[in-house]
Amino acid sequence: MSDDSNEGRGDAVADFAGRVFGSAVGALDILSIYLGDRLGWYRALAEAGQLSSTELARRTATQERYAREWLEQQAVSGILTVEETDDPDDADAAPVAASDRRFSLPAAHAEVLTDDTSLDYLAPSVRMFAASAAQLPQLLDAYRTGGGVSWQELGADAHESQGDMNRPWFDKRLAPALASVGSLHEVLSRPGAHIADVGCGHGWSTLALARAYPDARVEGFDVDQPSIEAARRHAAEAGLGEHVRFHLAGGEELAAEGRFDAAFVFEAVHDMPRPVEVLAAIRRAVRDDGQVVIMDEAVAERFAPDGDEVERYMYGFSLVVCLPDSLSSPGSVGTGTVMRQSTLEGYAREAGFSGIEELPIEGFASFRFTRLVR
Known part of the structure; x- marks a missing residue:
């Protein structure tokens, strides 16, 4: 087999591996959405506007450490936004404790995940997957x-x-x-x-x-x-x-x-x-x-x-x-x-x-x- 053929096969393998990896990331997002839906975390965020992990856990009778991990994952996935309270230009500023970071659910995302009257309400489909x-x-x-x-x-x-x-x-x-x-x-x-x-x-x-x-x-x-x-x-x-x-x-x-x-x-x-x-x-x-x-x-x-x-x-x-x-x-x-x-x-x-x-x-x-x- 020529080098070009091997290279082409390598590209195809990498492309498909990338697709499977992307699907795996999406599947994990789906599971995380299920948690947020069934634990009432999305609705709590939609109602409050902005919450820390401590506040979210208190409002929903859940555990802060799990709530914190979920909030951070949701922010990294682009589902939630997080208030940037650390000042990278102030070397003397004390870092904000992880449990004090404040997270928000954008209005457009709230409609998809919490508004059961919206034609774009998709949280139920996640329950079916689960x-x-x-x-x-x-x-x-x-x-x-x-x-x-x-x-x-x-x-x-x-x-x-x-x-x-x-x-x-x-x-x-x-x-x-x-x-x-x-x-x-x-x-x-x-x-x-x-x-x-x-x-x-x-x-x-x-x-x-x-x-x-x-x-x-x-x-x-x-x-x-x-x-x-x-x-x-x-x-x-x-x-x-x-x-x-x-x-x-x-x-x-x-x-x-x-x-x-x-x-x-x-x-x-x-x-x-x-x-x-x-x-x-x-x-x-x-x-x-x-x-x-x-x-x-x-x-x-x-x-x-x-x-x-x-x-x-x-x-x-x-x-x-x-x-x-x-x-x-x-x-x-x-x-x-x-x-x-x-x-x-x-x-x-x-x-x-x-x-x-x-x-x-x-x-x-x-x-x-x-x-x-x-």
């Missing part, structure tokens, strides 16, 4: 045996994360998004319209539908009991407990024929072990002149090795959350997070629909809305 990381031994076993790691096994971090990630989008953007599609809005606005939200999770989409269409009856369905309990609690807190109903049931249990004017599945079809059964039940449950709409990840039309960051992100979720959850049910089709439109269309046709139609709703996070055509 939940899946805690299951790595079980994931390794599943990958070897063909089993899975269920949603229940992922625990509270995952459950809360899923609801909190999408809540701002449902609260702020779902109503105008649906109203922008005239034919859909017309059905949802029927007097006494009956709407199903299948795979409702913590119920934020269900509540958003109820607010957008106050004359409608809205029912949420989910197979996860803690999520249904949370959804009922959220409905009561929002004063909507009398206007919505939540059921511990899967979509395949929608047995009443022609009961609903419309049905939605928000970011859940790709998780379903038997999506065709669910879509077939939804088809029977929705009136012939009704609407069935699926919101799921806006991945590319087909696989390509040069996928964008959204594709990489969705494949990552699929590896550690969605695919293992789906495969935890015997007989699952194992869709995974990266559900192409061709896959959804195949499920829809097998369930008795004639095809699918992408709705002209853009800019709704990384999701697309698809209407199933009878």
